[in-house]
Amino acid sequence: MTSRIQLLRLQLPLVYDLSAIGMTRLQLVYLLVFTATLFACWSPYKYLPYLVPFVALGIVIWMVPYRSILRNLLLLIAIWIGWIGIGALLNPDFIFQNALLAVMTYNSFYIPLVIPARYLAGETLYRCMAKILLVITIIEASIGFIQAIYGYTQKGSFDLENGDFVEGTIDLALAQSPGFETPMFATNMAFSLLAMMPMILVYKKKSWTIPILFGAAVLVLASVVHVLIYLFAAIVVALIIFRPITLKHRRVGLSLLIFGLLIAFLIGLTSVLLPTNLNRVTLQFERAIQLGNPKVILLQRLFTVAPQEYPWLPTMGIGPGQFSSRASLIGSGYYYGGIENPITLPLLKPAVSKSLDLYVLDLWMRILNWPGTAGSTMKPWASWLSIFSEAGAAGVIAVIFVFTGTLWIARKSAKSWSKRVIGFSFGAGVILLFLLGMQENYWETTQAILIGCLSLKQLYANLINLEITTIK
Structure with a gap:
């Protein structure tokens, strides 16, 4: 029996002898999970990405049952039990089905939260992830470009709603889609481009510049204006925080060229291909803050009317999946198919929470009859x-603490020039994720952010735990 095991280990060096490839077993598992995530998030199957984090955690615990991982998992479970328990105690209209849906919809953050960063630090792991990202990005950008050209033949312009044709393999059909496929394409592409940036500057892969610029061009053609605005803002803020461009460094010319080229390319291409959409940015901003905007009305209700019905809402919230979260919307039965033609999901009984009925449904109906196009801003x-x-103010403070604390640790760790470049990519991704939360229920859309979350986790691991030796 022992000889058979030894023979098996000789035949499977990638599983049992990982020192030769510069990765631990956990890092290899993480790479496999990341690869599966790419296929799931770029697939047309909307439910598949929600399964990946749970299956991945099961595999990790089975293959590498480190105490710290188990401890973090138990802590995560305890937080969920506490949040659900408090909501159920305070809210007499609490719907447990929707709370369990929330456990599933927020699962993009589970793997980054459970696996300690020190286990994922490794240049080999990053290089492998980046190479897989490059291949997938080229494929998706090529398909997206073909879809954009087809849209141009139908609309006569790359502007306006032509971006709705650009969906990559999320929807291969050459048809305009009114759903969320194009925004998911845009966020996946944006996070992928940011994650690959260190390969050009730190690891000297100059040949990657053209594929990354091609991906950026197709990202512009997708015409998801809020993603472009948030990405630009994230890049600017990350440049200020991490300062990868410094006159003291001998490679300042290269860094200035790369960053300047990327920003100028995005701005110039957007101005040329999307002049009408770009001119609408001011209009969209005005819509975002006008009193008639359903999102603004809901915000007003949260601070004025809702606390009269739920006095504890401003501090503790009314529980997961009970108000306007994606879990609550899915649980209502109206999210897929709409209010007029609801589609009930298998194993779920439609359950509209009282708070959703009182404060959100009428605004949802207003969107259906909104003059013109009512995008995610409305x-x-x-x-x-x-x-x-x-989760109330307590939840908001906790989330802000996680975002700002992570950025603070990353900035403190970015002491060398190479780490400042990695810090820039990481920081821009974190800020983009932060800003996307203002637009839509992105944090519950696994297909839109899981690639970004796993990429950011590995960048963070290298940033705080690894000495980057490629460039001093």
């Missing part, structure tokens, strides 16, 4: 609104 939900309504 929809009466967003991740930050969901956190406040369902």
